Amino acid sequence: MNRAIFRAMMKQNGKKIAKLSTGIILYEGLLTWVYPVISENPAITKIAEDIPSAVKTVFGVSEEARVDTFEAFISGQFFARIWAMLMVLYNVESANELLAQMVDDGSLAFLLSTPVSRDEFLSTQALVLLSGNAVLVLSTLLGLYGGTSRFEISINRWRYFLFGILGFTFYSLIGAYSLFFSAWFAQRDMALTFAAGLTLAFYALDVAGGLSDKLSWVRQLSLFQCYQPQEVLEGTSSPAKKIIGLTVGTIILLRLGIYAFNKKDLAI
């Protein structure tokens, strides 16, 4: 890790991370504010129960899960889709900006003209990406702890913390393969197409698998199989193995990215 690069890159990415964190905290504030009103209205619970299972799948609510708990509410309204989308966008875009875009626009030339190896440079960029993830996950947890405590919603904080770790490792893996594509192609458009395309493919498989029993097997092919917020928050599934698997996958992908970057001809 190179401290000078880390400082400069965090400054470059700091505003984006701060804006996203603020947005997340405000949205969580809104959700925790409206939840007590919704939960006390029996009509809404009835509507939720009547939603067809396919629609529940599309909105990230698992079929067997209860729909009248805060966990079901926060998963469906936030973690399964909006938060997922924000975290995916942050990782795919930032991984691209941290490498492929710098090759494309030539701003990497100055940095690679210094006695900092490509290994060290890319490791630092990976750390910048993961630090951003950590800040976003931490903001999400703090926003949620703050909101639930302010509006007196009872939650199991430990489960939310575990979910935070799962979220961090899950989106770090997406960031890692985005960074790998960045290093492999060293070209903004190609790297972005592959990273976004793969993520979209995983998402489509997850949704398609949930729509019908006949297609349920395709869900196993999706990375999103590792990311089931409601189950983790309700304590019906332990995320430990997934966290380990995702961490190992992230490390392998980052090593592969560094290997590819070391061999790459850079037209900068």
Add this chain to the structure above:
Amino acid sequence: MLEVNELTKIYREGRGVKKLSFQVDVGTAFGFLGPNGAGKTTTIRVLMGFMQPNHGSASICGLDCWEDRTELKRLIGYLPGELHFMEQLTGEEFLDLIEGMHGESRVIHKNRKTLLASLDLYPRQLIRKMSKGMKQKLGIIAALMLDSPVLILDEPTSGLDPLMQKTFIELILEEKKKGKTIFMSSHQFSEIERTCEQVGIIREGELLAVQDITLLKQKEHQTFEVEVEGEEDAQILRESGLFLNPLEDFKFTILVSGEQDELWKTLAQVHIKRFKQGSLELEEAFMQFYRSS
């Protein structure tokens, strides 16, 4: 010091450089000239370890430019041809970054201050708000502040106004006095002429020739465009022994190397309708010289 041996680097689309061989001795400056797309930047990319050669080798101070690229960077101050920065940083933050990546030192910090004053750059401005000239100055400062024994500069004065070009040449001459080895690509003969001992011409990926700049200066070439009144005058010119290139029936380009005595003696005998002094493209002049020698 800097040695390029049979270097070949071809891009997928077929462009690149073929079998380049030259060397630059310690403490000397080498000017690398050629039109756009000739292969100057490709050569520099190989020297900087950004690209691996297909064949041949490039080394600086005995270190291979690809294999030992990280270690090599301790010895090099580099200015890219196309300047792109991390635009959200200020000039000062960018210089801090480069300084930090080189392992901060007092010498670098002192040089930085001196260069900022010499080039009259206010570094606390955001880079994205800087003009092209200001960015060029920032790049030059980043390259020169390191006090590296080798300087690799890709078209260093593009974007600078004439006054700043002069300041830059003075800075380069200062660096030369300190014994630096300089490899500089340029379109402008004037800066190469004032700073380099040797010049190499590259065209379509091939090194046409390498020549001492002092020899070029001694045989400075000039062209004159002359239009005479009639056939009689044209005949006098044709028989004069001057190096003529006919443009129309009574219109010629005359190429003169060295002394102009013969030219003026001949022109005194003819009726001139129009006379224009032309400038010879460096590459052309160089090639003329190369052929004649």
